[in-house]
Amino acid sequence: MAHETYPTSKVNQVKRYNHQATYDVEFIHGTVNSTPVVHVSFVPDFKEPFPVVLPMIGEIARFPDDEQHHCYLHGYVSSRLMRLADEALNRGEEGLPLCIAATIVDGLVLTLTPNSHNYNYRSAVIHGYGTIVDNDKEKLWAMEVITNSVVPDRWANSRIPPDAAEMQSTRILKVKIAAASGKVREGVPNDEKKDLKREDVLNKVWTGVIPVYETLGEPQPGPYNRVKEPPEHVEEYIAHTNEVNERYSYDAAHKPAPEKRKKYGESDDGE
Amino acid sequence: MAHETYPTSKVNQVKRYNHQATYDVEFIHGTVNSTPVVHVSFVPDFKEPFPVVLPMIGEIARFPDDEQHHCYLHGYVSSRLMRLADEALNRGEEGLPLCIAATIVDGLVLTLTPNSHNYNYRSAVIHGYGTIVDNDKEKLWAMEVITNSVVPDRWANSRIPPDAAEMQSTRILKVKIAAASGKVREGVPNDEKKDLKREDVLNKVWTGVIPVYETLGEPQPGPYNRVKEPPEHVEEYIAHTNEVNERYSYDAAHKPAPEKRKKYGESDDGE
Numbered sequence: 001m002a003h004e005t006y007p008t009s010k011v012n013q014v015k016r017y018n019h020q021a022t023y024d025v026e027f028i029h030g031t032v033n034s035t036p037v038v039h040v041s042f043v044p045d046f047k048e049p050f051p052v053v054l055p056m057i058g059e060i061a062r063f064p065d066d067e068q069h070h071c072y073l074h075g076y077v078s079s080r081l082m083r084l085a086d087e088a089l090n091r092g093e094e095g096l097p098l099c100i101a102a103t104i105v106d107g108l109v110l111t112l113t114p115n116s117h118n119y120n121y122r123s124a125v126i127h128g129y130g131t132i133v134d135n136d137k138e139k140l141w142a143m144e145v146i147t148n149s150v151v152p153d154r155w156a157n158s159r160i161p162p163d164a165a166e167m168q169s170t171r172i173l174k175v176k177i178a179a180a181s182g183k184v185r186e187g188v189p190n191d192e193k194k195d196l197k198r199e200d201v202l203n204k205v206w207t208g209v210i211p212v213y214e215t216l217g218e219p220q221p222g223p224y225n226r227v228k229e230p231p232e233h234v235e236e237y238i239a240h241t242n243e244v245n246e247r248y249s250y251d252a253a254h255k256p257a258p259e260k261r262k263k264y265g266e267s268d269d270g271e
Numbered sequence: 272m273a274h275e276t277y278p279t280s281k282v283n284q285v286k287r288y289n290h291q292a293t294y295d296v297e298f299i300h301g302t303v304n305s306t307p308v309v310h311v312s313f314v315p316d317f318k319e320p321f322p323v324v325l326p327m328i329g330e331i332a333r334f335p336d337d338e339q340h341h342c343y344l345h346g347y348v349s350s351r352l353m354r355l356a357d358e359a360l361n362r363g364e365e366g367l368p369l370c371i372a373a374t375i376v377d378g379l380v381l382t383l384t385p386n387s388h389n390y391n392y393r394s395a396v397i398h399g400y401g402t403i404v405d406n407d408k409e410k411l412w413a414m415e416v417i418t419n420s421v422v423p424d425r426w427a428n429s430r431i432p433p434d435a436a437e438m439q440s441t442r443i444l445k446v447k448i449a450a451a452s453g454k455v456r457e458g459v460p461n462d463e464k465k466d467l468k469r470e471d472v473l474n475k476v477w478t479g480v481i482p483v484y485e486t487l488g489e490p491q492p493g494p495y496n497r498v499k500e501p502p503e504h505v506e507e508y509i510a511h512t513n514e515v516n517e518r519y520s521y522d523a524a525h526k527p528a529p530e531k532r533k534k535y536g537e538s539d540d541g542e
Contacts, residue, residue: 051369101310
């Protein structure tokens, strides 16, 4: 089956270790949608040289009226961020240029020598243009998508619909995806030949992978909760998530190492 | 005991929900040093409008020759990033302006209504000036700090010291911290009064916190490992990390909610 891929350009091309780079749409969307938090960067307008990075909730989905998938972002959308997005539109741009990064660490890869240590990980980076969703139909749809990205079916199992004041106060950023790329490292440790020849090192240094995975714990009822048992949509999500996360990290720990690095000393971490 | 704090400025001032903002040095350093990955943003020089975000390993530590703590970053330091840092120095700046963000999700806070849903989390954002470490003494020290940030004592338990080629190929970014801030949300759900008055909603919607914590799994020996049992420094780190992470997320789930939000509809997520 041919996978859909994002086009490559100067902005998103991963220059090294192409065996680890991917432009696969399913991988990129899956990575963004599997992380509870994405990191969103933009260049502010005040006279400070620093870009801004904000942790936000991000979910890639397609609004039924659109042909393309977009990345919907929820979090504290400051008046500054709103103004920057408006100003970009007024300048005739497609929105505020944003960079969105999502990273999942799947394992600590312990090798013979510090320089070969690595993580098993999945990451995705998206460049796109952000605008504030002002259409109430799309905003309501996006609020449901984002709520259900935290716990599936949570929307229908809470007090809905939002009232007028809640609709008014909610701000959602819609990002038109201009470029996207992903990277993945999975597999067993991968040391340099020079160390694999050393009996003294091989006999002394433990090598392997420590799986890393996010765990959801037992639901802790709050002080005004009256519902005796955690509902099915919560229990099922916890069980499913824990099984998927744990299995992925253990599976990744046993896959073949990525192709050997071409040049001595280069790290597996690409940009 | 008076805690050391970072000064506030226009760059790092958290404008809303000051009860959740912190400039406490211990909190900020602890958050950065507890996350396996930080997200580092900079503004590239090519004629694209997007900032760049890279996942990297970050550790805040004080080199014995320095008076201040710095943030040391390891990952793929591209030739572009090196050039940008050099150019900034040549322009008389202190280094390349960077923004570093670290976020830990500690729980999913499920409330009566979608708008009050939240995360328990800890986050830190640092603005600073990055330069490449070119002093071999400091580079070697930073390599040890970074390796031991992945697994304590790993450096001494692997093949050291790095040889000349490894020293040559390793690039570490040292970030002079110009401003820093942190944010934290912990505690039980916190709904609006209007929903807490509704018997129908209270009787139907489960409210509480799902603890979230990163778990380290059982060490998986690699294909050329000869050391029978995972060493003490690995086993102890796994046991300790799992205990600390799990306990924090459960404790956070039972703390009082942050002070009530002043204005209707505002989210707990600050910028």
